[in-house]
Amino acid sequence: MSDLEGLVAAVRAGEQRAGARLMRDLDDRQPRALEALRALHPFTGRAYVTGVTGNPGAGKSTVVDALIAHYRATGARVGVVCVDPTSPFTGGAILGDRIRMQRHALDPGVFIRSLATRGHLGGLSRSTFDVVAVLDAMGYDRILVETVGVGQDEVEVMRSAHTTVVVTVPGLGDDIQAIKAGILEIADVLCVNKSDREGADRTVRDLLHMLDLRPDGDRKGVEIVNTVATRGLAEGSGIAELAAAIERHRALAWDGEPGKARALKRAAAQVAELVRALLADRAAAALAAGGGLEAAALAVAERRQDPYTTAQAIVDAM
Amino acid sequence: MSDLEGLVAAVRAGEQRAGARLMRDLDDRQPRALEALRALHPFTGRAYVTGVTGNPGAGKSTVVDALIAHYRATGARVGVVCVDPTSPFTGGAILGDRIRMQRHALDPGVFIRSLATRGHLGGLSRSTFDVVAVLDAMGYDRILVETVGVGQDEVEVMRSAHTTVVVTVPGLGDDIQAIKAGILEIADVLCVNKSDREGADRTVRDLLHMLDLRPDGDRKGVEIVNTVATRGLAEGSGIAELAAAIERHRALAWDGEPGKARALKRAAAQVAELVRALLADRAAAALAAGGGLEAAALAVAERRQDPYTTAQAIVDAM
Numbered sequence: 001m002s003d004l005e006g007l008v009a010a011v012r013a014g015e016q017r018a019g020a021r022l023m024r025d026l027d028d029r030q031p032r033a034l035e036a037l038r039a040l041h042p043f044t045g046r047a048y049v050t051g052v053t054g055n056p057g058a059g060k061s062t063v064v065d066a067l068i069a070h071y072r073a074t075g076a077r078v079g080v081v082c083v084d085p086t087s088p089f090t091g092g093a094i095l096g097d098r099i100r101m102q103r104h105a106l107d108p109g110v111f112i113r114s115l116a117t118r119g120h121l122g123g124l125s126r127s128t129f130d131v132v133a134v135l136d137a138m139g140y141d142r143i144l145v146e147t148v149g150v151g152q153d154e155v156e157v158m159r160s161a162h163t164t165v166v167v168t169v170p171g172l173g174d175d176i177q178a179i180k181a182g183i184l185e186i187a188d189v190l191c192v193n194k195s196d197r198e199g200a201d202r203t204v205r206d207l208l209h210m211l212d213l214r215p216d217g218d219r220k221g222v223e224i225v226n227t228v229a230t231r232g233l234a235e236g237s238g239i240a241e242l243a244a245a246i247e248r249h250r251a252l253a254w255d256g257e258p259g260k261a262r263a264l265k266r267a268a269a270q271v272a273e274l275v276r277a278l279l280a281d282r283a284a285a286a287l288a289a290g291g292g293l294e295a296a297a298l299a300v301a302e303r304r305q306d307p308y309t310t311a312q313a314i315v316d317a318m
Numbered sequence: 319m320s321d322l323e324g325l326v327a328a329v330r331a332g333e334q335r336a337g338a339r340l341m342r343d344l345d346d347r348q349p350r351a352l353e354a355l356r357a358l359h360p361f362t363g364r365a366y367v368t369g370v371t372g373n374p375g376a377g378k379s380t381v382v383d384a385l386i387a388h389y390r391a392t393g394a395r396v397g398v399v400c401v402d403p404t405s406p407f408t409g410g411a412i413l414g415d416r417i418r419m420q421r422h423a424l425d426p427g428v429f430i431r432s433l434a435t436r437g438h439l440g441g442l443s444r445s446t447f448d449v450v451a452v453l454d455a456m457g458y459d460r461i462l463v464e465t466v467g468v469g470q471d472e473v474e475v476m477r478s479a480h481t482t483v484v485v486t487v488p489g490l491g492d493d494i495q496a497i498k499a500g501i502l503e504i505a506d507v508l509c510v511n512k513s514d515r516e517g518a519d520r521t522v523r524d525l526l527h528m529l530d531l532r533p534d535g536d537r538k539g540v541e542i543v544n545t546v547a548t549r550g551l552a553e554g555s556g557i558a559e560l561a562a563a564i565e566r567h568r569a570l571a572w573d574g575e576p577g578k579a580r581a582l583k584r585a586a587a588q589v590a591e592l593v594r595a596l597l598a599d600r601a602a603a604a605l606a607a608g609g610g611l612e613a614a615a616l617a618v619a620e621r622r623q624d625p626y627t628t629a630q631a632i633v634d635a636m
Binding site for chain 1: 352355356359360362363373374447578581582583584585586588589590592593594595596597598600601604605611612614615616618619621623624625626627628629630632633
């Protein structure tokens with residue numbers, strides 16, 4: 001058995017060390033890792049991927065933690081991808097919440113992987129697809145993809161999910177309402193967390209109103225679930241209801257003919273993402289090569305040449 | 319005088335209708351608009367660009383509004399770019415705050431332009447550079463670039479700024495602290511807004527501590543300013559102090575030799591951004607052409623072909 005076959009077999013057998021090594025090697029763009037990912041593709045497509053995004057402070061990681069406990073109680077194996085696009089320099093802040101979630105790491109039925117920005121465009125969304133594929137091939141039944149913030153990066157990342165849960169809380173300010181309007185557009189299930197707080201009814205009313213404003217003019221199938229998620233608690237507090245709403249969306253969206261159309265759309269999103277990423281790699285290589293960028297930047301800074309002509313010349317030379 | 323020369327002359331004369339039309343045509347990627355941008359390049363580089371970013375709910379747009387009033391009181395002309403990367407589908411939410419800021423639109427010395435995601439990678443950062451260049455050529459002395467959220471998109475957008483102000487408020491939760499850690503790394507000036515709130519002292523202490531953790535291990539020149547910004551109020555409430563801190567950063571960072579090095583870095587960032595954007599355009603064109611993506615997606619969805627090989631084939635065919 002070749003080295004590559006050995007790695008593929010180990011990943012398929014669900015060996016956590018093999019999976020973690022493959023993910024690390026994928027981060028470093030090792031050709032061998034990419035080969036492994038290709039070889040694993042036929043063995044993916046079994047896991048159900050749920051994305052969890054929403055306002056900072058809404059308690060997303062607590063909701064994810066409670067969902068892990070819920071799915072574990074049903075016997076499912078759970079993979080988790082925590083995506084943090086906010087730290088361009090350090091390779092990701094070390095988050096208290098994430099560390100606390102690591103207690104699940106003692107459970108062999110749970111695998112948690114954090115992803116942070118590495119500075120290349122399209123990188124996070126591609127990496128999320130990659131990690132989801134590895135977890136899928138490893139045999140995790142449920143994959144939860146959680147994002148830290150809420151923005152365009154997160155919208156891209158959520159393309160890898162079958163069902164997207166948007167978490168919010170009562171009593172956020174105006175600015176946050178605006179953000180919600182953007183992220184709402186990708187919600188399949190809405191979760192009003194900390195719903196024992198004052199103003200929860202109003203938040204639900206606001207959400208219903210905002211759903212009416214969705215461009216597709218269609219809020220059919222988008223359920224609103226109230227939760228009071230408590231770290232590690234599988235039941236009560238709305239988590240079972242949230243899981244049930246996810247199942248209903250799954251049946252509605254992914255079964256039968258509509259499911260086929262969606263699967264096609266998801267595959268197209270992944271291929272498009274990879275194409276963009278490959279081109280971004282080429283751009284990075286072209287910019288790093290031969291000090292051309294420094295000379296070009298000097299001409300631009302001194303107003304001898306405009307940046308648009310300069311950039312076009314670099315692309316043409318590629 | 320050719321049509322192009324006429325447009326360039328009108329923009330240089332600061333005619334708002336000409337500037338707005340050029341920005342709109344740039345959004346649509348009209349070749350003529352790009353030509354005008356090239357022709358305007360020699361006449362840019364005069365404006366001072368201040369970026370304002372930070373946590374949702376921190377009152378960024380109120381701070382921007384007060385800074386507009388402050389700069390207007392000094393006689394400067396002010397251009398404003400409001401960047402909202404959160405709405406991928408509608409072309410940008412209509413934000414209450416932004417609308418309220420429009421009262422400055424009655425002032426001919428103020429020009430406000432909103433930018434929203436158009437779905438292409440690198441698009442927002444490029445568009446921000448473009449709009450800043452047009453405002454610069456129009457003769458606006460001060461340009462304020464404000465973002466809605468806080469994430470990787472915003473970090474990219476802030477590359478167009480000479481001084482980046484990060485706005486925060488006392489009493490935010492854990493999640494938000496984590497985000498602050500990411501965005502803090504690009505702060506030149508920190509603004510603790512709503513500093514009459516309980517916990518302001520602690521926020522300043524936390525920020526000082528987080529500055530100590532910056533990778534460059536250097537908080538020299540990063541000032542913390544307390545504000546209680548009130549819409550439309552130029553003075554009092556710390557806004558003059560904030561403006562003074564921006565001036566001190568300007569003198570420290572952009573005068574003399576360090577300023578030359580920074581100008582070079584900023585030009586390099588813009589060229590790199592444009593290269594990425596040009597390649598993203600090519601990717602979009604390649605993906606849109608000939609229905610190749612649909613067929614590829616079907617092969618991937620049916621597990622007949624893996625997405626990595628598929629994407630590589632599309633790029634190779636370009």
